[in-house]
Amino acid sequence: MLGASGLTAANGAFGVIAVGSVPNIFTPASTPADQIYKLALFVLVITGVIFLVVGGLLAYSLVKFRRRPNDDGREPGQIYGSTQIELAWTVIPMLIVLVLFLTTARVIHGIEDAQAPEHALDVTVVGHQFWWEFRYPQYGVVTANELHVPVSDPSSPSPTYLTLLSADVAHSFWVPQLAGKTDVIPNHVNHTWIDPQQPGVYLGQCAMYCGTQHAHMLLRVYVDSRADFDRWIHEQQQPAADDPDVAAGRKIFEVTACVNCHSLRETIADGRFGPDLTHLMSRTTLGAGSMPNTPDGLQRWIENAGAIKPGCQMPAMDLSPQELAELVAYLETLR
Amino acid sequence: MVSQSLPQVGALGSERARQKPWTERAHEWVVTVDHKKLGLMYIFYALVFLVIGGVEATLMRIQLAVPNAHFVSPEAFNELFTMHGTTMIFFVAMPILFGFANYLVPLMIGAQDMAFPRLNAFSFWMTAFGGLLLYFSFIGGSGVYGAGSAPSVGWWAYAPLTAKAFSPGHSTDYWTLALLVSGIGSIGAGVNLVATVLCMRCRGMTLGKMPLLAWLNLVMGGMVLAGISPLTAAQLMLCVDRYLGGHFFDTQAGGSAVMWMHFFWVFGHPEVYILVIPAFAFASEIIPVFSRKAIFGYPVMVAATVAIAFVSFSVWAHHMFAVGLPSYGNAFFVLTSMVVGVPTGIKIFNWLGTMWGGKIIFATPMLFCIGFLFQFLIGGLTGIMLAAAPFDWQLNDSYFIVAHFHYIIVGGILFTIFAAFYYWYPKFIGRLMDERLGKWHFWLFLIGFHLTFDFMHIPGILGMPRRIYTYEPGRGWGIWNLIVTFGVAFQVAAMLVFVVNLVRSYYKGKPAGNDPWDAWTLEWSTSSPPPEYNFAVPPVVKSRRPLWDLKHPEDPDWQYE
Ligand code: HEM
Ligand SMILES: [Cu+2]
Ligand SMILES: [Cu+2]
Numbered sequence: 054m055l056g057a058s059g060l061t062a063a064n065g066a067f068g069v070i071a072v073g074s075v076p077n078i079f080t081p082a083s084t085p086a087d088q089i090y091k092l093a094l095f096v097l098v099i100t101g102v103i104f105l106v107v108g109g110l111l112a113y114s115l116v117k118f119r120r121r122p123n124d125d126g127r128e129p130g131q132i133y134g135s136t137q138i139e140l141a142w143t144v145i146p147m148l149i150v151l152v153l154f155l156t157t158a159r160v161i162h163g164i165e166d167a168q169a170p171e172h173a174l175d176v177t178v179v180g181h182q183f184w185w186e187f188r189y190p191q192y193g194v195v196t197a198n199e200l201h202v203p204v205s206d207p208s209s210p211s212p213t214y215l216t217l218l219s220a221d222v223a224h225s226f227w228v229p230q231l232a233g234k235t236d237v238i239p240n241h242v243n244h245t246w247i248d249p250q251q252p253g254v255y256l257g258q259c260a261m262y263c264g265t266q267h268a269h270m271l272l273r274v275y276v277d278s279r280a281d282f283d284r285w286i287h288e289q290q291q292p293a294a295d296d297p298d299v300a301a302g303r304k305i306f307e308v309t310a311c312v313n314c315h316s317l318r319e320t321i322a323d324g325r326f327g328p329d330l331t332h333l334m335s336r337t338t339l340g341a342g343s344m345p346n347t348p349d350g351l352q353r354w355i356e357n358a359g360a361i362k363p364g365c366q367m368p369a370m371d372l373s374p375q376e377l378a379e380l381v382a383y384l385e386t387l388r
Numbered sequence: 389m390v391s392q393s394l395p396q397v398g399a400l401g402s403e404r405a406r407q408k409p410w411t412e413r414a415h416e417w418v419v420t421v422d423h424k425k426l427g428l429m430y431i432f433y434a435l436v437f438l439v440i441g442g443v444e445a446t447l448m449r450i451q452l453a454v455p456n457a458h459f460v461s462p463e464a465f466n467e468l469f470t471m472h473g474t475t476m477i478f479f480v481a482m483p484i485l486f487g488f489a490n491y492l493v494p495l496m497i498g499a500q501d502m503a504f505p506r507l508n509a510f511s512f513w514m515t516a517f518g519g520l521l522l523y524f525s526f527i528g529g530s531g532v533y534g535a536g537s538a539p540s541v542g543w544w545a546y547a548p549l550t551a552k553a554f555s556p557g558h559s560t561d562y563w564t565l566a567l568l569v570s571g572i573g574s575i576g577a578g579v580n581l582v583a584t585v586l587c588m589r590c591r592g593m594t595l596g597k598m599p600l601l602a603w604l605n606l607v608m609g610g611m612v613l614a615g616i617s618p619l620t621a622a623q624l625m626l627c628v629d630r631y632l633g634g635h636f637f638d639t640q641a642g643g644s645a646v647m648w649m650h651f652f653w654v655f656g657h658p659e660v661y662i663l664v665i666p667a668f669a670f671a672s673e674i675i676p677v678f679s680r681k682a683i684f685g686y687p688v689m690v691a692a693t694v695a696i697a698f699v700s701f702s703v704w705a706h707h708m709f710a711v712g713l714p715s716y717g718n719a720f721f722v723l724t725s726m727v728v729g730v731p732t733g734i735k736i737f738n739w740l741g742t743m744w745g746g747k748i749i750f751a752t753p754m755l756f757c758i759g760f761l762f763q764f765l766i767g768g769l770t771g772i773m774l775a776a777a778p779f780d781w782q783l784n785d786s787y788f789i790v791a792h793f794h795y796i797i798v799g800g801i802l803f804t805i806f807a808a809f810y811y812w813y814p815k816f817i818g819r820l821m822d823e824r825l826g827k828w829h830f831w832l833f834l835i836g837f838h839l840t841f842d843f844m845h846i847p848g849i850l851g852m853p854r855r856i857y858t859y860e861p862g863r864g865w866g867i868w869n870l871i872v873t874f875g876v877a878f879q880v881a882a883m884l885v886f887v888v889n890l891v892r893s894y895y896k897g898k899p900a901g902n903d904p905w906d907a908w909t910l911e912w913s914t915s916s917p918p919p920e921y922n923f924a925v926p927p928v929v930k931s932r933r934p935l936w937d938l939k940h941p942e943d944p945d946w947q948y949e
Binding site: 075076077078079086088089092093096097099100103104107108110111114115118119120124128129130131132133134135138139142143146147150153154156157158160161162164165166182217221222223225227229232233234235236238239240241243244256257258259260261262263264265266267268363364 | 461462463466540542546547548549554639640642643644645646679680681682684685686687688710711712714715718719722723726727729730733734736737738740741743744745746747748749750758761762765766769770772773775776777778779780781782783784785786849850851853854855856857858859863864940943945948949
């Protein structure tokens, strides 16, 4: 059951992926994450004080009441309890609990019961074994693994409301800097929202064990300026490229099983088992963040996705080298 | 008022037993219904699985030490954490605690055996078969290629990952059946503990004069009855789904994945307290003896335990804060989860009160209890953080949570189990464990524990989810994972020292005598190891510390109770 090769660090298959940003929950960039951050600081202070007091008393008693080398051998005075003391250390924790509870309940309400403003962006997120589908019902756009949302200006917020669905097993949607996680459960519609206030790329990852490749179910959120976002939506709405130079590749695509699993607008491909490929080349990664989206990478992926992401749901396609080259040439035009 | 009588009996049958041929002795162990033999068998069985679970943990940590490692395959990693978690909870922690309870409860309440000796044997063998069934999946659990495989659904086995569509083959069935079978064993053990404590106490031992260990195991037994049943029910439903075409959890046919979560955690959270209450029991016996003071606030300790037991059945959905419960539902479970911290805190304060003004002796059992106090304090405080639901939305299912529950399970429960070994081994075997090796064990384990589990919180805060078999470089997680794995080396070394100590002391340990720690409860009044029926004449007690009364006739406890 052990893999053969032992420890080899950074072998290249996944090597160049990280965007360099560490998704630290203490560097929030959106209101829900920020509210959690503030609550976290409050809880950390209270628990920190409790730790210092109780831990301090504990350490003190260990030193103070250790048996000394010159001990007289007599038993210490036996004390069986004290009602006042017991009462004190029951009531004080109760008060602390009350304060913590009220503070927490307020934050829960603030995040969970927030109402979407009228001009909020709606996105439907569908978790699949082991990739993310993003649908923009207001715009008729479908993409995968890379979510684009507009930056939200605190003075006139334009948050994004996400509806979470699952196509198979349970997953969990987690972009630490934008919001806490919300599980993505089949037969159970969930919601969450974000309003990122800094343009940039935010890294997230499926947080609920969902099978073999749970580890490579990454997602990135591109927070664009309003203009960039509008341009991106516009490009995504365009029909798929149909370049006559790569007609051979398109033909191969259309007669291979690809079409059963993938959608590609204006072709016969309308599968929903795998990511939508209409604008494949507008994405920076392949296989839910498993590798950069380069021509060479694309070729290796289609040749045998399982060699890159073992256990993923895309089968090796057994194409001849020439077919493969033509197919990849076609896919590369899908900007 | 009854007067006190504590016969000091010698070892009756044990010398004779040693001369029999080994086949006959082995046969005696297999057919035994003696609570002490069964207790030792539980403990031995659990130790074997502790080593197996430890090896699995070590393999996982080697894989995660550096980014993009290829030490084990993704499938193997997923099998490892499933087997490790299932093994550690059901075939290490539960049986080892049942083992100590089995051995100690009758002795400490002055009984000759458990209430139902045959049920006791049955329970042990059910538990034992459960573990074998789980591991048989390596041979019989035909995976995709017909070869053996292990379950890879995680120890909560969330639906619908367990459905035939997503987990073909039989390994998931072995997981289900293993827990069903061992669950029946646990329920038997729970019935037996409750009946024993309620019906078998010696004369003079009212409920209020029982040692805390008996009280806490009574509560634990009751929790087993209420807690294991939903798990058993859920496993049966899963079997129906997988084999009879049921749709309880089959989301593709309208079943509910969330229902499995409720069933599992209605069991799962009380389970944590089923494990930690016996750990509290060890601490409540050991800390007083090595502080040379009576336990502080006995009635409060009992009340706090009972309170924990009740409240812990109403907190389960704190494992489901991210599931999308309505806000008032989440708030309710925030409240109950924080409230359960109050009686738990009270216990810590009472142990502190016991040490206060005492003369603390830093023998190995006490060292492990002190480790327990500090670590349990920290684990409890990270628990408060997790109970604050929004904070949990970030921390849940990340490495922070793995660090948190290992702080409780290893830093709390396992530490007191080690304390219990050093403390009661002389009673079990008749020889003391070696103190020097014991100190090595303690310090190595303490260093290893903190290297591993302190630093494990950090990658969780940096967004590292649990149950991932690898991660890319450049995400800021590498260095922390390396330190975490480095700590495991210390823990492995500590475990080796422990095993050497167990074996060596069996042959060469200092003879213990009846009462090596100058302690106060009934088990120390009989020989080490105790004779077959524990006490030649049933003891009669007047207070919670009968041996204190005997040793201090001028100032006996019963004057104050
Ligand atoms: C002392 C050394 C130990 C080490 C180094 C260790 C390490 C680990 C690791 C690496 C994981 C996997 C985390 C993940 O990928 O999500 C894990 C999971 C777990 N461990 Fe341990 N562990 C140790 C001891 C224990 C003990 C003594 C217990 C219980 C008695 C325990 C109970 C669990 C459970 C319940 C899980 C969850 C399994 C799952 O995710 O399904 N561990 N441990
Ligand atoms: Cu996942
Ligand atoms: Cu819980």
